[in-house]
Amino acid sequence: MPRRTATLLASTLMLIALLCAGVLIPVPYSEMSPGPTVNTLGDHDGEPVLQISGRKTYPATGHLNMTTVRVTGPDYTMNLFEAVYGWLDHDNAVVPHKTLYPEGQTPEQADQENAEEFTQSQESAKVAALDQLHIPVASQTVVGSVLKDKPADGRLHAGDVIKAVDGTAVKQVGDVAKLVTRHKPGQPVVFTIVPAKQAAAAEKQGKKPGTAGQKQITITTEKADNGRAVVGxxxxxxxxxxxxxxxxxxxxxxxSAGLMFALGIVDKLTPGDMTGGKFVAGTGTIDDKGKVGPIGGISMKTVGARDKGAEFFLTPKDNCATAAKDTPRGLRLVKVDTIGDAVKALEKIRKGDVAGLPSCSPAGAS
Incomplete structure (x- = not known):
């Protein structure tokens, strides 16, 4: 066989071997890519995203789109070829698997954690939106969770309202730990509670549960690792x-949809259009006080928003520098730190005063 032919054949076989290796060799990475966006002012799968009853609402046009990131699942095994392709794709990101799914976390646990965070974001969005509109929201301290095989297991239940500990009224969530840790391990502590089922029935009517049906539950404390008394x-x-x-x-x-849910609620409860009919998208966590927090995958969310036609993108302050490094053409980043900032920005957008919008700059830019 001529040397040239042999060299060509060897090179071809090596290339085939490398391609096969690229397909077969697993690598510890996951991929993130732009996900769907949903208008919080509109419908999704045939029904309104935000449904408000018992209060006057107003028609809202334009877009206040929440944005998402699509990620490979916790069980997905990426190969070397896919990883290289992802690294070369401008709109996607390949990250270490443990960044998205901590070691030891099962797929079920990952799904449960995401669902709980989503539910909590909705609750905080409602509180922040109503606070922005000066509509009072009552609150109460409840059993959030009960640790298995601890003294409270089977005695207290998630959703039980804690009215008092040892006869001392509980006024805020931190009171519970303070009152329990006054005891020494092995001593009893008395909880005055309203059972979760009864509390839920009252909540549906927009009321706090009354004193009828209250129970006193005595639980013996145990010693925690730090030496303090706990009930679990x-x-x-x-x-x-x-x-x-x-x-x-x-x-x-x-x-990460908390901010956009909150703004959608404010818009529906306020006469007129907050966006002026403009296409605004955004992201950001939100707490009960209306503080906007950073999220992951900001660059993919801006790409997804622009692909859908967004003109403005409400960007958490702490994500601004990263988002500004590679902003999609035609999309204007608007820096926000609170729901109040976002409402003011939307007012400027509605009036066409875009020159006065707070903008994002890359890190190190002046």
Whole structure:
């Protein structure tokens, strides 16, 4: 066989071997890519995303789109070829698998965590929106979770309202731990509670549960690793809204839609259009006080928003520098730190005063 032919054949076989290796060799990475966007002012799968009853609402046009990131699942095994292709694709990101799914976390646990974060983001969005509109929202301290095989297991239940500990009224969530840790391990502590089922029935009517049906549960404390007395519960806060607000959106997880849900609620409860008919998208977590927090995958969310036609993108302050490094052409980043910032920005957008919008700059830019 001529040397040239042999060299060509060897090179071809090596290339085939490398391609096969690229397909067969697993690598510990996951891929993130632009996901769907949903207008919080509109419908999704045939029904309104935001459903408000018991309060006057107003028609809202334009877009206040929440944005998402599509990620490979926790069980997905990426090969070397896919990883290289992802690294070369401008709109996607290949990241270490453990960045998205901590070691030891099962797919079921990942799904549960995303669902819980999504539910909590909805609750905080409602509270922040109503606070922005100066509509009072009542709150109460509840049993958030009960640790298995701890003293409270089977005695207290998630959703039980904690009215008092040892006869001392519980006024805020931090009171529970303070009152329990006054005891020494092995001593009894008395919880005055309203059972979760009864509390839920009152909440549906927009009311706090009354004293009827209250129970006193005595639990013997045990010693925690730090030496303090504990019963094995995590206290939480439950809000009682003056009228029903429901978010109808399936197959979405995580906390990053909080800001856009809150703005959608404000728009529907306010006469006129907050966007002036413009296409505004955005992202950001939100807490009960209306503080906007950073999220992951910002560059993919801006790409997804622009692909759908967004002109403006409400960007958490702490994501601004990253988002500004590679902003899609035709999309204007608007920096926000609170829901109040976002409402003011939308007012400028509605009036056409875009020159006055707070903008994002790359890190190190002046």
């Amino acid at each position: 519960i995590q206290a939480g806060v439950d809000h009682i809204f003056p009228f029903p607000i429901d978010v109808k959106l399936a197959d979405v997880g995580g906390p």
